Amino acid sequence: MRVPEQDAAASAPQVVSAFLERRKEQIAQRWADAPLFRSVFTVSRDEAVEACKAVVEALSDVAVGGRLEDIAAPGFAPVRDQLGRMTQTRTRTGSTPAQIADEVAGLRVPAVDLLREEFADPATPQAQECVMALTLLLGTLRLVVMETALDANAELIERQRQQLLEVATPVIKLWEGTVAVPLIGTLDSARSQVVMESLLEAIVDQRARYAILDITGVPTVDSLVAQHLMKTVAAARLMGAECIVSGIRPAIAQTIVQLGIDLGSVLTRASLSDALAYALGKQGIEVSRADAGASAR
Amino acid sequence: MNQPTPAQPSQVPVLALGDVLLVSLQGELHDGMAEQLQHDITNRIATSRVTGVVLDISGVDIVDSFLGRVLAEIASTAGLLAARTVLAGMRPAVAITLVELGLTLPGLVTALDVDRAMELLSQRGS
Numbered sequence: 032m033r034v035p036e037q038d039a040a041a042s043a044p045q046v047v048s049a050f051l052e053r054r055k056e057q058i059a060q061r062w063a064d065a066p067l068f069r070s071v072f073t074v075s076r077d078e079a080v081e082a083c084k085a086v087v088e089a090l091s092d093v094a095v096g097g098r099l100e101d102i103a104a105p106g107f108a109p110v111r112d113q114l115g116r117m118t119q120t121r122t123r124t125g126s127t128p129a130q131i132a133d134e135v136a137g138l139r140v141p142a143v144d145l146l147r148e149e150f151a152d153p154a155t156p157q158a159q160e161c162v163m164a165l166t167l168l169l170g171t172l173r174l175v176v177m178e179t180a181l182d183a184n185a186e187l188i189e190r191q192r193q194q195l196l197e198v199a200t201p202v203i204k205l206w207e208g209t210v211a212v213p214l215i216g217t218l219d220s221a222r223s224q225v226v227m228e229s230l231l232e233a234i235v236d237q238r239a240r241y242a243i244l245d246i247t248g249v250p251t252v253d254s255l256v257a258q259h260l261m262k263t264v265a266a267a268r269l270m271g272a273e274c275i276v277s278g279i280r281p282a283i284a285q286t287i288v289q290l291g292i293d294l295g296s297v298l299t300r301a302s303l304s305d306a307l308a309y310a311l312g313k314q315g316i317e318v319s320r321a322d323a324g325a326s327a328r
Numbered sequence: 329m330n331q332p333t334p335a336q337p338s339q340v341p342v343l344a345l346g347d348v349l350l351v352s353l354q355g356e357l358h359d360g361m362a363e364q365l366q367h368d369i370t371n372r373i374a375t376s377r378v379t380g381v382v383l384d385i386s387g388v389d390i391v392d393s394f395l396g397r398v399l400a401e402i403a404s405t406a407g408l409l410a411a412r413t414v415l416a417g418m419r420p421a422v423a424i425t426l427v428e429l430g431l432t433l434p435g436l437v438t439a440l441d442v443d444r445a446m447e448l449l450s451q452r453g454s
């Protein structure tokens with residue numbers, strides 16, 4: 032549909048929308064050469080043109096709605112996925128968010144140039160207004176791109192945090208009736224919850240009488256970490272298993288004493304082997320050298 | 329063996345196995361039922377030769393602060409009457425909830441299941 036440029040009744044956003052719709056092909060061709068699209072769609076230029084057309088259509092939709100500054104405008108919805116994939120590709124190749132934003136800003140000049148050509152005299156107030164509207168719209172596009180980039184990053188961080196939780200807390204069966212958890216890294220409440228759950232499950236599965244919490248890999252122990260440890264010990268005891276905390280390094284032992292944390296109710300050993308020896312001894316299991324019997328003979 | 333009939337039928341069955349009372353709690357336990365159970369067990373210990381009580385809570389999904397206190401009270405009353413109490417079969421989820429509530433039941437002896445609890449009682453008895 033053609034909208035005459037000099038029609039005073041048409042508001043600037045509508046003129047811009049009509050312009051975008053009409054000159055979609057030209058804008059797409061120019062944008063496809065911009066660094067943003069060229070670096071993402073390296074295989075085929077046609078693909079880049081298609082992607083540009085989709086973005087132009089979305090912008091036209093948003094302009095019709097008149098919500099030039101609204102990043103939540105429904106018109107952006109169809110291209111959000113595509114923009115997200117593009118920013119992800121750029122991020123993977125090492126671009127910072129600021130660089131991506133600059134590249135999106137680079138789309139403005141070709142589009143505004145085309146819009147100026149539409150008007151016989153670009154100095155008229157209406158022409159100025161339309162250029163302003165298009166500039167605003169592209170500024171919003173920039174924000175949308177940044178938003179999708181941040182969303183993608185937040186999702187990635189969340190997924191990695193989840194993986195870390197799952198990976199970092201294995202429960203090992205050391206002996207019949209004895210399980211151990213080697214704790215590695217900082218023990219926060221989310222992790223201690225996972226540790227507690229998996230340890231209790233293991234106690235049931237293995238019918239364990241002794242559970243060893245090895246904190247050799249825990250860098251620091253403050254009152255909060257100590258509290259988490261004591262909770263885990265108490266929960267294991269409620270399940271009928273005795274819990275031993277091992278791997279307390281000298282520096283950590285000093286910190287615990289200096290902080291005045293009372294670990295009196297918790298059985299502690301210096302190393303994992305000491306804890307295992309205690310657990311075996313309590314179960315009446317004796318470990319001896321295989322050649323001890325031979326030499327005695 | 330002398331088996332006195334309870335004055336009122338309890339809603340929670342209390343089984344006598346030799347000189348051990350086996351109490352198997354199932355599902356949700358109302359406050360009234362818990363108190364009734366406390367009376368029943370105390371009476372049974374006082375009137376027969378019971379040396380051990382096993383409280384099996386493997387069928388219990390929720391242990392609130394009241395039930396936690398009742399369990400601890402049963403254990404201390406039984407202790408006064410010279411019977412040892414073992415709490416057996418607590419589920420992991422229940423253990424976590426109790427610890428988060430700050431109820432670590434310090435005076436109670438615990439076991440993984442009824443089998444272990446019986447083992448524990450026979451060991452201590454000998």
